[in-house]
Amino acid sequence: MNKKILSNVLFYIAVVLIALVVLFPFLWMLSSSFKTQVDIISWPPKLFFEPTLANYRKVFEEQDFLKYFINSTIVGGFAVALSLLLGLPAAYSIARFAQKKLAVFILLARLMPGISFLMPWYIIFSRLDLMDSYVALVLSHMLIALPIVVWIMSSYFEAIPRELEESAMVDGATRQHAFLAIILPLSGPGIITATTLSFIFSWNNFMFSQVLSMEKTKTLPIAVYNFLSYAEVDWGGVMAAAVAIMAPAIALTMIFQKYVVKGLTMGAVKG
Amino acid sequence: MASVVLKNVVKRFGSTTAVDNLSIEIKDKEFAVLVGSSGCGKSTALRMIAGLETITSGEIYIGDTRVNDMPPRERDVAMVFQNYALYPHMSVRENMGFGLKIRKLSDKEIDERVREAADILGLNELLDRKPKELSGGQRQRVAVGRAIVRKPKVFLFDEPLSNLDAKLRVAMRAEISKLHRRLEATIVYVTHDQVEAMTMADRIFIMSKGVLQQSGAPMEVYSRPVNRFVAGFIGSPAMNFIDATLVRGDGGLIVDAESFKVALPEAFNASLAGYVGRQIVFGVRPEDMALAGNGVSGEQNILTARAEVVELLGSEVFVYLSCGRHSIVARMEVPDRAIEVGDTLQVALKMPKTHVFDKDTSLTIA
Numbered sequence: 001m002n003k004k005i006l007s008n009v010l011f012y013i014a015v016v017l018i019a020l021v022v023l024f025p026f027l028w029m030l031s032s033s034f035k036t037q038v039d040i041i042s043w044p045p046k047l048f049f050e051p052t053l054a055n056y057r058k059v060f061e062e063q064d065f066l067k068y069f070i071n072s073t074i075v076g077g078f079a080v081a082l083s084l085l086l087g088l089p090a091a092y093s094i095a096r097f098a099q100k101k102l103a104v105f106i107l108l109a110r111l112m113p114g115i116s117f118l119m120p121w122y123i124i125f126s127r128l129d130l131m132d133s134y135v136a137l138v139l140s141h142m143l144i145a146l147p148i149v150v151w152i153m154s155s156y157f158e159a160i161p162r163e164l165e166e167s168a169m170v171d172g173a174t175r176q177h178a179f180l181a182i183i184l185p186l187s188g189p190g191i192i193t194a195t196t197l198s199f200i201f202s203w204n205n206f207m208f209s210q211v212l213s214m215e216k217t218k219t220l221p222i223a224v225y226n227f228l229s230y231a232e233v234d235w236g237g238v239m240a241a242a243v244a245i246m247a248p249a250i251a252l253t254m255i256f257q258k259y260v261v262k263g264l265t266m267g268a269v270k271g
Numbered sequence: 272m273a274s275v276v277l278k279n280v281v282k283r284f285g286s287t288t289a290v291d292n293l294s295i296e297i298k299d300k301e302f303a304v305l306v307g308s309s310g311c312g313k314s315t316a317l318r319m320i321a322g323l324e325t326i327t328s329g330e331i332y333i334g335d336t337r338v339n340d341m342p343p344r345e346r347d348v349a350m351v352f353q354n355y356a357l358y359p360h361m362s363v364r365e366n367m368g369f370g371l372k373i374r375k376l377s378d379k380e381i382d383e384r385v386r387e388a389a390d391i392l393g394l395n396e397l398l399d400r401k402p403k404e405l406s407g408g409q410r411q412r413v414a415v416g417r418a419i420v421r422k423p424k425v426f427l428f429d430e431p432l433s434n435l436d437a438k439l440r441v442a443m444r445a446e447i448s449k450l451h452r453r454l455e456a457t458i459v460y461v462t463h464d465q466v467e468a469m470t471m472a473d474r475i476f477i478m479s480k481g482v483l484q485q486s487g488a489p490m491e492v493y494s495r496p497v498n499r500f501v502a503g504f505i506g507s508p509a510m511n512f513i514d515a516t517l518v519r520g521d522g523g524l525i526v527d528a529e530s531f532k533v534a535l536p537e538a539f540n541a542s543l544a545g546y547v548g549r550q551i552v553f554g555v556r557p558e559d560m561a562l563a564g565n566g567v568s569g570e571q572n573i574l575t576a577r578a579e580v581v582e583l584l585g586s587e588v589f590v591y592l593s594c595g596r597h598s599i600v601a602r603m604e605v606p607d608r609a610i611e612v613g614d615t616l617q618v619a620l621k622m623p624k625t626h627v628f629d630k631d632t633s634l635t636i637a
Contacts, residue, residue: 163356166323171370171421172344181369185360 033239055240072219076202079141087149095157110147132214140208145198156190192259273334273424280329291481304472312481349418350427357402364398388416428460499633530595534571539637554626557602563617
């Protein structure tokens with residue numbers, strides 16, 4: 001009995017320690033976003049301070065935050081939508097026709113450092129006069145979203161019994177019809193997982209927008225970067241902007257976490 | 272309705288041959304059962320008829336149409352799967368109407384046909400439920416209903432009863448037989464359960480390792496199995512196989528199994544002439560044995576054995592006997608005096624119903 005209590009206590013100590021390590025930067029960011037520049041750089045760090053909303057005011061008034069927010073939403077939204085359009089049939093085909101090599105190839109594209117794509121993209125998009133266009137950004141963000149969709153959905157489809165679409169095909173459906181009428185409606189949780197994760201990864205992406213976008217299509221992470229100037233770093237502004245950027249991602253995750261966990265473990269169990 | 276013909280059909284998966292040169296002819300309105308142990312190729316054969324599996328070589332005809340290269344949807348067959356394969360997101364009504372909707376029937380006609388099938392299967396109360404709200408037996412009915420609303424040329428059943436409990440299985444067995452008579456449908460039914468095969472089939476096709484062993488009416492394959500596999504597969508408990516030597520005795524041929532000797536009827540003489548003095552396998556069904564003096568008479572048909580295990584089933588009793596080095600199962604009426612473990616019994620064999628197999632080829636000789 002005592003042993004059980006002890007092991008419980010140790011377990012929760014470990015949980016708290018891990019949570020502290022993981023959450024510390026987040027808490028630091030959150031508290032700093034309400035501090036003045038002086039409070040932020042003071043040593044030792046101030047645990048108690050007079051909170052200010054000046055940083056947030058700066059983010060939303062001086063910076064065109066709403067524009068960047070819309071840009072991020074457009075880029076993420078289209079990248080995810082197009083990735084679903086291409087990725088769902090691809091994942092289905094990988095699941096049903098055992099196209100393992102193709103699946104690995106898609107994963108490889110994801111594992112290669114994104115920066116190695118940037119140079120050719122830069123040249124291609126400049127020649128096509130597509131720099132600072134949504135088209136270029138959406139295409140580049142599909143490199144992030146598509147592999148996630150394919151990988152999550154192919155293991156999800158594998159878990160759906162083949163007999164369902166075979167039955168539909170004997171009943172008179174083409175394979176495409178069976179996919180649309182039977183398989184897709186059963187894939188809700190998987191699609192929500194893939195959508196949430198790929199949207200968040202696109203939302204958080206910094207590098208592609210930094211290179212491929214200019215004033216018109218700049219996305220949110222670049223906006224944070226705006227607070228870093230040669231003269232000084234406006235830490236309060238950076239932190240407030242970071243909080244504002246993270247909020248939608250965290251909200252999405254919390255709303256859909258039930259599905260995300262289910263979708264991810266489903267893939268994990270299937271190997 | 273239509274006939275189904277397979278001509279020299281072969282299916283290979285890589286280097287393994289799942290179905291080897293299978294030729295069968297199922298007549299219009301016939302209830303054909305493909306039976307065999309798992310991996311014998313029966314399900315693959317069925318899936319090839321449905322079009323869910325391609326054919327490596329050979330030809331398949333449904334009616335007069337060669338369907339080798341036809342997709343499943345054009346073959347006009349309906350299939351009932353082992354796991355029912357009901358569409359989980361659709362109600363019973365939508366499940367049953369799915370195939371009709373694809374074929375662009377009017378809503379009114381779909382409704383009529385679904386109602387008709389629901390009447391036959393007793394599903395009227397369940398039409399608006401989802402599959403997950405149904406019991407196993409009800410799901411099975413819906414799967415059957417989805418097949419019959421289509422009014423297809425051929426019904427294909429792939430082990431439809433194996434997920435049901437024993438009692439329900441017996442009930443559904445009778446119901447499917449009844450349905451067959453009512454619809455006058457051509458049915459190809461796959462099962463590993465020889466009882467299902469015996470009770471439902473017009474004709475049984477017994478397969479082993481991808482090869483058709485024998486086909487025929489249930490009683491025909493039961494009483495005249497062509498080889499040892501069929502003899503052992505049909506019947507429960509399985510036929511006893513006893514290694515023995517065939518010798519010539521005073522009146523005719525004698526099976527000498529060391530621990531007992533029994534005389535074969537005269538009718539066996541002609542076909543066994545060449546086997547005198549050779550090793551053979553002697554086959555006797557458990558149900559063709561009885562306690563001596565219990566309706567089976569004779570002198571040279573009795574063996575003496577010790578009861579090792581006695582299983583009382585109420586109306587009958589299974590006795591596991593040891594007789595020298597042989598283990599033999601007997602299925603008998605319950606005698607007035609109970610059989611105890613360790614009893615020494617005089618067991619009489621119904622010799623005209625016994626079988627003799629070639630020891631090397633396993634083929635039936637007599």
